[in-house]
Amino acid sequence: MESLGLGYLAAGIGAGVSIIGAGLGIGKLAAAAMEASGRQPEAAGQVRTSMLIAAALIEGATFFALAICIILATK
Amino acid sequence: MFSWILLSDKKVHQAVADTVHAVTDSSAHAVAEHGAHGGDENLFTQLLHHIYDSxxxxxxxxxxxxxxxxxxxxxxxxxxxxxxxxxTKHVFFMWLASAVLILVLSWVARKNLKNRVPKGFGNLVEVFVVFVRDEIVLPNMGKGGLKYLPYLLTNFFFILVMNLLGLIPYGASATGNVSVTAGLAIIAFIMIQLSAIRAQGFGHYLAHLTGGVHWALWPIMIPIEVLGLFTKPFALCIRLFANMTGGHIVILALIGLIFVFKSLAVAPVSVTFALGIYMLELFVAFLQAYIFTMLTSLFMGLGMQMESHGHRH
Amino acid sequence: MKNEENNAAGMIRSVAPYLTLGIQIAAAVVLFLFVGKYADDVLGTKPWLMVAGIVVGFAGGMIHFFREVVALSNKEEHERITKN
Structure with a gap:
């Protein structure tokens, strides 16, 4: 196997693993937010806002990882 | 009972190819032809040929x-x-969509002007027009957005007709080409910026680009804010392209399963599933036209409201 | 603005300002990474300007993120007060 092939492999595995992490994170976040707004429906607006902010942070970190994978794959 | 299925590979293949050629368009025929040459290692790339421009x-x-x-x-x-x-094929279908729009919509408009209560096809078109006005433009942009209604209506109907043209036999959806959606997104980008500049004034618009930070940070913040202007239309472009291409790939792949397994027994299942996906595609054609128009008007509205809320971070 | 959140369109409308927050951080990093890489090629200072670009891009992305979040939550607070 060439080193270039290993680079592609790393890019693919990296993309997959980072998406697993993001999926777990956003899933936990959404579950907690649903529970919170179920307990206190009057605070649903605030819960949604803070959920979106945290989701955006997770998303940003994931995009960062994916950008590294894309750079690795196009090298 | 499977004796009629377990013919020699080649014979089944010929039978399937002939049937498919008789009932569907030549895209499936090309898949069959390719399969007949032996080996399906390139089946996926063969499928992609029917989605690419030609x-x-x-x-x-x-x-x-x-x-x-x-x-x-x-x-x-x-x-x-x-x-x-x-x-190319996609250019042809884009022009066909605009020709259909010009002819049909001007006919409907003339008809609707004559009778106050539109009926038949005129009524159908009016339902869409009123929907775009009352459910998309007014809640997102307020009364000031009504002057952008012609652009958004054109956007909606153009994308809708281009999507639907891909669902008729021998058709192709021009929105499955990233250049077409990029063109639509560039127009959306220009409209978003123009509406923001018109509502806020050019000075306020530039002031917003600096992000309101200390001037020492401007070399960092201005590129990031300018980049932020491009992310929204970019997402629009990719969303429409990926949705339209994805559906077509799924349909072609399901039909292609027949040629992968080289058996007629797969045909009922895969045709049923392909029909289901086709129905979903019909829904997606409307949904994506709605989403594109909705998000464009939403982003235009966000830029226009900045002034009324007082641009103070 | 009556019971906005109860339909899908209202939901998209309230979520929309947050949609591009995440990609903005990564986009800032990638932008400054390429600026740094280009500067490296011109000045011959491999890999330091690229690393500096990543740091600057991340810092800028985070500053932008928090400014935007504060502005959005202020706006939402303002709307909540004026509605009641």
Whole structure:
């Protein structure tokens, strides 16, 4: 196997693993937010806002990882 | 009971190919033809050929005498400063969509002007127009957005007709081409910026680009804010393209399963599933036109409201 | 603005300002990474300007993120007060 092939492999595995992490994170976040707004429906607006902010942070970190994978794959 | 299925590979193949050729368009035929040459290692790339743009137009009951040319050859031009202006399949269907819109909508408009209570097809079109006005433009942009209603309506109907043209036999959806959606997104980008500049004034618009930070941070913040202007239309472009391409790939892949397994027994299942996906595609065609129009008007509205809320971070 | 959140369109409308927050951070990093890489090629200072670009891009992305979040939550607070 060439080193270039290993680079592609790393890019693919990296993309997959980072998406697993993001999926777990956003899933936990959404579950907690649903529970919170179920307990206190009057605070649903605030819960949604803070959920979106945290989701955006997770998303940003994931995009960062994916950008590294894309750079690795196009090298 | 499977004796009729377990014929020799080649025989089944020929039978399937003939049937498919008789009932569907030549895209499936090309898959069959390819399979008949043996080996399906390139089946996926073969499928992609029917989604990519091409120089040939597939026309019912027309076979190009030249075996290398799949269908009617469209007009080809010389490259002009390195840019290829040849008319391709997707360009043809884009023009067809605009021709359909110009003819049908002007006819409907003239008809609706005559009778106050529109009926029939005029009523259907009016439902969409009123929906775009009352459910998309007014809640997102307020009364000030009504002057952008013609643009958004054009956007909605153009994308809708382009999506639907891909669902008729021998058709292709021009929105499954990233250049077309990029063009639509560039127009959306210009409209978003223009509406923001008109509502806020050019000075306020530039002031927003600095992000309101200390001037020492401007070299960092201005590129990031300018980048932020591009992310929204970019997402619009990719969303429409991926949705339209994805559905077509799923349909072609389900039909392609018949040729992968080389058995007629797969056909009922895969055709049923393909029909289901086709129905979903019909829904997605409307949904994506709605989403594109909705998000464009939403982003225009966000830019326009900045002034009324007082631009103070 | 009556019971906005109860339909899908209202939901998209309230979520929309947050949609591009995440990609903005990564986009800032990638932008400054390429600026740094280009500067490296011109000045011959491999890999330091690229690393500096990543740091600057991340810092800028985070500053932008928090400014935007504060502005959005202020706006939402303002709307909540004026509605009641």
């Amino acid at each position: 120089k040939y137009l597939e026309i019912p009951f027309y076979h190009n005498p030249d075996p290398n040319k799949h269908g009617f050859e469209l007009m080809q031009f010389e490259k002009w400063y390195g840019i290829d202006f040849s008319i």
